[in-house]
Amino acid sequence: VLHLLLGLYPPRHRRAYGEEMWEVVRHRHARAGGGARFLAATAWDLARGALGVWMTTTRRKGTMTRREERDGDRDGRRIGSSMGGWGLDLRFVARSLARSPGYTATCVTVLAAAVAVTVTVLAFVRGTLLDQPTYPGSERLVVAWGSNVVDGQLRDVISGPNYIDLRRGTRSLEALAAFHGGGAILEVDGRPEVFDAQQVSVDFFRVVPVEPALGRVFDDRDRTSSGPAVTVVSHGFWRDRLEADPGWVGRALWMNGEPHTILGILPEDFEFLYPAEFWLPLRDDELAADERSRIHYHLFGRLRPGATAADATRELTARLGEIELEHPGLRGWSVLAEPMDEAAVLSVRGILWALAAAVGLVLLITLVNLATLFRIRTLGRHQELSVRRALGASGARVTRVLVLEACGLGLAGSLAGLALAPALLARVRGMVPLWIPIPDSAAQLPALRALLDPWVAGVTVAGTLVGTVLLVLPGLGGALRSRDAARAGRGVAAARGTGGLVAVELALATVLCLGAGLTTRSAARLLATDVGVRDEGLLTLYVGDVWERPVGEQIEYFREVVERVRRVPGVAAAGVIDYVPFEGEDDYARVYFLDRSFQPVESLREEWRRVGEGLFETAGMRIVRGRSLEPVDFEGTPRAAVVNEAFAAKHYPDRPAVGELMSTHDEAYRDFEIVGVVADVRSNGPAEPAPPMLYVPYQGSPRGTTGLYVRVTSGDPIAVLDPVREAIWSVDASQPITRIRPMSALVGARVAIPRAARSLVAALATLALALAAVGVFGVVAYGVRTRRAELAVRLALGASPERIRRDAMMGAVPLIVLGVGSGLVGGILAARGARALLYGLDPLDPVAAGLALAAMAGIALLATWLPARRVATIDAMEAMRD
Amino acid sequence: MAPLDNRPPLKPVPHLILLLLAERPTYGVELVERLEERSAGSVRLNAGSLYRLIARLVDDGLLEPSEEEPVAGAPGAPRKVYAVTAAGRSVLRAEAKRQSDLLELARSLDLVGDEAS
Numbered sequence: 001v002l003h004l005l006l007g008l009y010p011p012r013h014r015r016a017y018g019e020e021m022w023e024v025v026r027h028r029h030a031r032a033g034g035g036a037r038f039l040a041a042t043a044w045d046l047a048r049g050a051l052g053v054w055m056t057t058t059r060r061k062g063t064m065t066r067r068e069e070r071d072g073d074r075d076g077r078r079i080g081s082s083m084g085g086w087g088l089d090l091r092f093v094a095r096s097l098a099r100s101p102g103y104t105a106t107c108v109t110v111l112a113a114a115v116a117v118t119v120t121v122l123a124f125v126r127g128t129l130l131d132q133p134t135y136p137g138s139e140r141l142v143v144a145w146g147s148n149v150v151d152g153q154l155r156d157v158i159s160g161p162n163y164i165d166l167r168r169g170t171r172s173l174e175a176l177a178a179f180h181g182g183g184a185i186l187e188v189d190g191r192p193e194v195f196d197a198q199q200v201s202v203d204f205f206r207v208v209p210v211e212p213a214l215g216r217v218f219d220d221r222d223r224t225s226s227g228p229a230v231t232v233v234s235h236g237f238w239r240d241r242l243e244a245d246p247g248w249v250g251r252a253l254w255m256n257g258e259p260h261t262i263l264g265i266l267p268e269d270f271e272f273l274y275p276a277e278f279w280l281p282l283r284d285d286e287l288a289a290d291e292r293s294r295i296h297y298h299l300f301g302r303l304r305p306g307a308t309a310a311d312a313t314r315e316l317t318a319r320l321g322e323i324e325l326e327h328p329g330l331r332g333w334s335v336l337a338e339p340m341d342e343a344a345v346l347s348v349r350g351i352l353w354a355l356a357a358a359v360g361l362v363l364l365i366t367l368v369n370l371a372t373l374f375r376i377r378t379l380g381r382h383q384e385l386s387v388r389r390a391l392g393a394s395g396a397r398v399t400r401v402l403v404l405e406a407c408g409l410g411l412a413g414s415l416a417g418l419a420l421a422p423a424l425l426a427r428v429r430g431m432v433p434l435w436i437p438i439p440d441s442a443a444q445l446p447a448l449r450a451l452l453d454p455w456v457a458g459v460t461v462a463g464t465l466v467g468t469v470l471l472v473l474p475g476l477g478g479a480l481r482s483r484d485a486a487r488a489g490r491g492v493a494a495a496r497g498t499g500g501l502v503a504v505e506l507a508l509a510t511v512l513c514l515g516a517g518l519t520t521r522s523a524a525r526l527l528a529t530d531v532g533v534r535d536e537g538l539l540t541l542y543v544g545d546v547w548e549r550p551v552g553e554q555i556e557y558f559r560e561v562v563e564r565v566r567r568v569p570g571v572a573a574a575g576v577i578d579y580v581p582f583e584g585e586d587d588y589a590r591v592y593f594l595d596r597s598f599q600p601v602e603s604l605r606e607e608w609r610r611v612g613e614g615l616f617e618t619a620g621m622r623i624v625r626g627r628s629l630e631p632v633d634f635e636g637t638p639r640a641a642v643v644n645e646a647f648a649a650k651h652y653p654d655r656p657a658v659g660e661l662m663s664t665h666d667e668a669y670r671d672f673e674i675v676g677v678v679a680d681v682r683s684n685g686p687a688e689p690a691p692p693m694l695y696v697p698y699q700g701s702p703r704g705t706t707g708l709y710v711r712v713t714s715g716d717p718i719a720v721l722d723p724v725r726e727a728i729w730s731v732d733a734s735q736p737i738t739r740i741r742p743m744s745a746l747v748g749a750r751v752a753i754p755r756a757a758r759s760l761v762a763a764l765a766t767l768a769l770a771l772a773a774v775g776v777f778g779v780v781a782y783g784v785r786t787r788r789a790e791l792a793v794r795l796a797l798g799a800s801p802e803r804i805r806r807d808a809m810m811g812a813v814p815l816i817v818l819g820v821g822s823g824l825v826g827g828i829l830a831a832r833g834a835r836a837l838l839y840g841l842d843p844l845d846p847v848a849a850g851l852a853l854a855a856m857a858g859i860a861l862l863a864t865w866l867p868a869r870r871v872a873t874i875d876a877m878e879a880m881r882d
Numbered sequence: 883m884a885p886l887d888n889r890p891p892l893k894p895v896p897h898l899i900l901l902l903l904a905e906r907p908t909y910g911v912e913l914v915e916r917l918e919e920r921s922a923g924s925v926r927l928n929a930g931s932l933y934r935l936i937a938r939l940v941d942d943g944l945l946e947p948s949e950e951e952p953v954a955g956a957p958g959a960p961r962k963v964y965a966v967t968a969a970g971r972s973v974l975r976a977e978a979k980r981q982s983d984l985l986e987l988a989r990s991l992d993l994v995g996d997e998a999s
């Protein structure tokens with residue numbers, strides 16, 4: 001302990017007196033005979049002495065003397081790693097920064113803001129792009145889609161029997177699993193509650209290998225349906241609902257009307273693109289017995305080492321060709337295997353990279369800004385630095401002090417930024433949903449689990465420090481060039497390099513401003529896009545689990561539910577639709593286009609929805625031609641249908657769709673007539689075109705679990721939830737009510753990413769504007785300060801303050817024009833590259849460019865005017881004396 | 883009477899250290915012993931306080947260290963011995979003068995000696 005305390009003394013003191021001090025301590029120890037008391041007293045004495053010596057040293061070396069400078073240099077060389085001259089330099093840096101609180105505060109604030117923003121955005125980029133699936137070998141995972149070029153369907157699901165046949169003897173894949181999302185109904189507090197459950201073939205856990213926290217996952221024992229019903233449970237459900245009791249493994253849970261034995265609990269960190277509480281096995285025999293035309297399953301595969309997704313595509317397509325020979329109905333299908341990582345982040349990758357680029361720009365602007373401020377400060381310190389040189393400090397020594405100063409600022413700013421980051425991160429995370437739906441599929445991205453981890457913090461701080469030093473180094477040349485630099489420092493020429501830096505800064509800030517203008521405009525456009533339903537005041541939910549009932553009873557059940565919900569006070573209208581849009585679900589029918597004599601002319605797969613009476617009116621979907629579905633259309637066999645505009649435009653480009661005849665693969669929907677055309681619903685989000693859609697009355701073959709729209713008379717639709725639920729349960733209390741969401745939330749989730757991007761880019765641009773302003777202000781203020789004497793003489797000789805102020809400002813105009821102009825060009829070029837993110841907005845959008853130009857020019861002029869204003873306050877006598 | 887010196891007085895402990903070293907140059911451990919002895923146990927310095935004072939006196943040019951030849955038969959490195967410099971002596975002299983002037987003044991006011999008288 002005492003040795004450690006001796007280490008607290010300044011090195012010089014330790015070298016001179018260390019051994020003797022130790023001798024005195026030993027002597028005292030011998031006399032006192034040791035003991036805790038002695039130890040405490042000596043420790044206190046040593047600590048107090050160390051403090052005293054440090055204080056004396058600091059006070060004495062307020063200004064470094066020539067001798068000490070030399071000592072420091074010599075010691076530094078001799079001792080190498082010891083504090084030697086470094087301690088002295090550090091103290092010098094600390095003192096000189098403390099003497100300029102304005103400069104220090106500006107640098108630290110600017111850096112802290114930039115670091116906080118960078119850390120936040122990097123956390124998102126890493127959490128989403130770089131840190132996707134957590135299971136081993138995820139880079140070898142592929143999604144295998146059924147592709148039908150004839151129908152224009154590139155990514156579709158695959159039937160059970162085809163999956164079984166495709167799986168047999170593949171060479172490019174280690175394992176291929178089928179997968180289907182669904183629900184599990186459990187009784188909780190006397191009411192049915194639905195949980196996410198994913199049905200997976202037994203090979204699933206070979207594709208996505210996972211070590212269960214308890215028990216086991218599916219294996220060959222679960223391949224056939226002869227065994228008992230089993231399930232694997234998520235860690236979250238086990239923890240929250242089963243009280244983390246290990247005794248549940250091997251016990252049965254009553255689910256979907258029968259007991260399911262819990263085989264195992266998944267680990268806590270298990271994550272898959274589709275969130276679920278329960279994993280249920282798809283048995284091979286049931287898959288094989290399914291109809292080949294009933295395409296239903298997503299396929300996931302694990303590539304063998306060395307195989308590529310293209311190999312899998314080729315092999316599986318060839319295999320499908322062989323199946324086609326036996327089943328001619330499958331003609332036109334092929335398989336498309338894509339790396340899963342790619343499929344998952346496809347939708348947000350562009351935006352995230354753009355954000356990362358934007359934040360990189362901000363950090364760069366900050367560093368350039370810092371370099372500008374540093375350069376100006378160094379020029380202002382020429383006198384001081386040249387005195388130090390004259391006193392014998394070596395160039396290396398002065399450089400070291402200046403670099404230390406830059407590093408100190410960098411470190412302080414970084415730490416302050418890291419301290420700010422968690423709050424910022426929490427704010428941004430609040431703006432985006434936890435799960436982002438992926439277009440064209442029911443998959444969801446376990447989105448943006450942004451983490452403030454050591455990687456992100458480390459990369460940001462290291463980048464900041466390296467950048468600070470790299471940008472500061474070129475500015476040092478001026479400081480070291482001559483021993484009589486005091487005079488050189490006053491030249492305008494010395495400030496020229498600084499001007500260049502400011503021009504660069506202005507250019508970068510302009511790029512960001514333009515980017516902010518474009519993203520804001522395109523997001524505004526996107527948010528203003530008519531998605532085709534009136535989402536305000538519309539509640540959506542799913543009701544029922546009546547798959548097993550005869551069709552007549554199903555219809556009766558849903559009719560009664562709608563009837564009772566409509567009678568709830570505050571409810572204006574209600575209607576059913578088999579799938580609620582915006583959730584990524586799709587459902588296809590084979591559609592036969594008939595001629596006047598009901599003969600099929602052509603057949604194609606198109607999406608269809610089965611809807612109830614009053615659905616279009618409840619949803620606020622506009623009928624553009626013909627009529628809506630009327631009560632008479634819901635009696636008996638369906639004879640009428642409505643198509644959307646996209647469907648009409650695709651199939652009847654030259655004639656009104658109304659009056660055309662068609663049929664489907666479904667026996668309940670044969671030989672019906674199109675009676676109307678309804679406005680498109682952009683069910684994949686406002687950025688995606690609406691898919692062609694056929695709407696038929698649902699009574700032909702209703703879905704056992706059906707979506708329900710509830711339109712309220714006014715206010716928040718969630719307000720009527722409780723009475724609506726009671727009304728539904730008054731029909732049958734055993735039926736589950738699930739996925740309750742306001743339509744506005746569903747639409748909102750589809751625009752969440754662009755909306756968050758808009759806010760983030762706007763925030764970044766604001767920061768960039770402020771930074772650019774600081775840079776311009778610094779340069780102009782410096783110019784005014786160094787020209788005080790000249791300006792004072794001119795004032796004394798009768799020049800008007802206005803004239804002088806104008807001159808001071810004019811000096812900055814070329815910089816501003818150069819910076820903003822080149823930034824505008826660069827920004828437009830960058831926007832062309834990122835055109836895909838602009839949702840159809842022209843990169844040359846005059847409004848965005850105008851806004852960016854106005855903002856930049858305004859800020860730059862303000863930053864010029866403020867210091868120039870000081871000109872009039874120059875006291876001629878004082879300035880001359882200086 | 884000579885005008886009173888307005889320089890700050892030496893503090894008691896550094897003053898005592900200077901006086902003892904003026905009497906005879908010595909090294910740290912012995913100095914600790916002598917300080918305790920001469921102050922009748924009231925000045926008992928440990929390493930931290932002692933060398934803080936020594937360092938300051940050395941930096942002020944009042945003391946100077948010199949290496950003493952190793953004592954025959956005694957183990958270890960040669961000990962550093964501290965001696966008062968010429969500047970140190972003149973400071974001691976000035977301090978003595980200051981104090982004697984003050985004593986003179988006190989005496990003229992009849993403040994020296996028994997309190998009763």
